[in-house]
Amino acid sequence: MEIKNNINLKDHLTMRLGGQAKYMVEINCKEDIKNAYQYAEDHGLKVFILGGGSNTLATDKGFDGLVMLMKIKGTEVIAEDEDSITFKIGAGEILDDIVKKSVEMHLTGIEAMSMIPGTIGAAPVQNVGAYGQDISQTFVSLEAYDTNTKSFVTLSKDDCQFSYRHSIFRGSAWGRYVIHHVTITLKKGNPTPPFYKQVQDTLTQDGITEYTPDIIRETVIKIRTHKLPDPEINPNCGSFFKNAIISKEKLASLQKDYPELKGFKVDEDHYKISTGWLIDKAGLKGHKLHQMKVHDRNALVLINDCATSYESLAEARDEIIQIVKDKFDITISQEVLEMS
Numbered sequence: 001m002e003i004k005n006n007i008n009l010k011d012h013l014t015m016r017l018g019g020q021a022k023y024m025v026e027i028n029c030k031e032d033i034k035n036a037y038q039y040a041e042d043h044g045l046k047v048f049i050l051g052g053g054s055n056t057l058a059t060d061k062g063f064d065g066l067v068m069l070m071k072i073k074g075t076e077v078i079a080e081d082e083d084s085i086t087f088k089i090g091a092g093e094i095l096d097d098i099v100k101k102s103v104e105m106h107l108t109g110i111e112a113m114s115m116i117p118g119t120i121g122a123a124p125v126q127n128v129g130a131y132g133q134d135i136s137q138t139f140v141s142l143e144a145y146d147t148n149t150k151s152f153v154t155l156s157k158d159d160c161q162f163s164y165r166h167s168i169f170r171g172s173a174w175g176r177y178v179i180h181h182v183t184i185t186l187k188k189g190n191p192t193p194p195f196y197k198q199v200q201d202t203l204t205q206d207g208i209t210e211y212t213p214d215i216i217r218e219t220v221i222k223i224r225t226h227k228l229p230d231p232e233i234n235p236n237c238g239s240f241f242k243n244a245i246i247s248k249e250k251l252a253s254l255q256k257d258y259p260e261l262k263g264f265k266v267d268e269d270h271y272k273i274s275t276g277w278l279i280d281k282a283g284l285k286g287h288k289l290h291q292m293k294v295h296d297r298n299a300l301v302l303i304n305d306c307a308t309s310y311e312s313l314a315e316a317r318d319e320i321i322q323i324v325k326d327k328f329d330i331t332i333s334q335e336v337l338e339m340s
């Protein structure tokens with residue numbers, strides 16, 4: 001285990017911004033996790049676990065502690081029957097590599113999650129998902145280092161309390177567990193409709209009536225390539241803002257002016273609406289501000305156009321929030337987590 005000093009975080013974050021990590025260590029096995037925590041404890045350092053850095057931001061001050069860079073590899077078949085295969089996957093494996101492999105094996109369950117950046121270890125954190133699939137649907141369990149008890153524990157699906165883009169890891173257990181590996185079960189054979197509307201529309205447009213995991217993957221890649229910027233070319237973190245939750249009355253009043261606005265019921269009194277729609281209607285789609293840019297095909301995505309400092313991002317974010325507030329009297333908020 002080699003602990004390095006003063007490492008540029010922007011090289012590890014897909015937004016390509018942020019200062020330095022005081023210390024950084026690659027995690028390749030269970031022992032590394034334990035030793036890194038011991039080192040942090042001995043030196044009074046706070047710890048942050050980093051996977052692919054596609055859902056994480058750092059300020060220009062960087063991180064005054066130890067960043068554990070998750071690199072644990074390995075995919076193992078641990079059970080198989082007529083209908084399914086169960087895999088144990090190291091937290092540092094790249095999610096899209098696993099999706100690709102599963103499709104090649106003619107397995108269904110995660111093919112609609114093609115092209116989502118990041119590691120499998122981060123997938124349970126926000127119950128990562130797209131186009132009608134999320135990790136909770138195939139999830140069996142995970143093994144993690146519990147920093148409270150200093151021991152490895154197995155957490156079941158119930159323990160993780162998955163919900164839409166959420167789990168205990170983003171909530172009550174924030175910072176408590178280091179996920180070492182994830183176990184998922186995938187089904188043999190073809191996926192069956194109904195598919196997510198945008199996927200089905202594209203399949204229909206392309207005249208496809210036979211559905212295989214491979215075809216769904218290709219279709220999703222086609223949609224995503226059109227809709228989302230490639231972080232390698234245009235640094236970004238995917239959806240930058242959370243979708244807005246508003247009152248029933250507010251939705252009704254907005255729909256008077258914008259009958260096309262859809263609301264998705266959250267509870268009796270509240271509805272979720274698209275923040276991308278709000279930003280678009282506020283005239284900001286494709287707009288450049290403070291060296292950042294609102295993506296011209298998906299207003300929920302904020303691109304680092306040519307910013308070199310987190311300050312530019314913060315200014316752009318605050319200006320977008322204010323413009324949306326002035327137009328709709330709705331306060332939108334950031335989805336992407338910051339190192340702290």
Ligand SMILES: Cc1cc2nc3c(=O)[nH]c(=O)nc-3n(C[C@H](O)[C@H](O)[C@H](O)COP(=O)(O)OP(=O)(O)OC[C@H]3O[C@@H](n4cnc5c(N)ncnc54)[C@H](O)[C@@H]3O)c2cc1C
Pocket residue numbers: 014048049050051052053054055056070091116117118119120121122123125126127128129130165169177178179180228229230231236237238239337
């Ligand atoms: C272009 C683009 C498109 C995207 N599309 C989607 C999408 O369709 N759906 C979606 O859900 N997300 C999407 N995202 C967001 C992102 O890909 C996911 O959140 C992904 O799971 C992040 O993985 P990561 O390894 O990069 O996580 P990181 O950013 O490195 O970490 C994210 C969080 O997980 C924690 N974490 C990471 N690894 C571990 C571990 N082993 N143990 C404990 N905690 C850990 C970190 O501490 C941090 O809090 C997109 C991002 C981009 C840039």
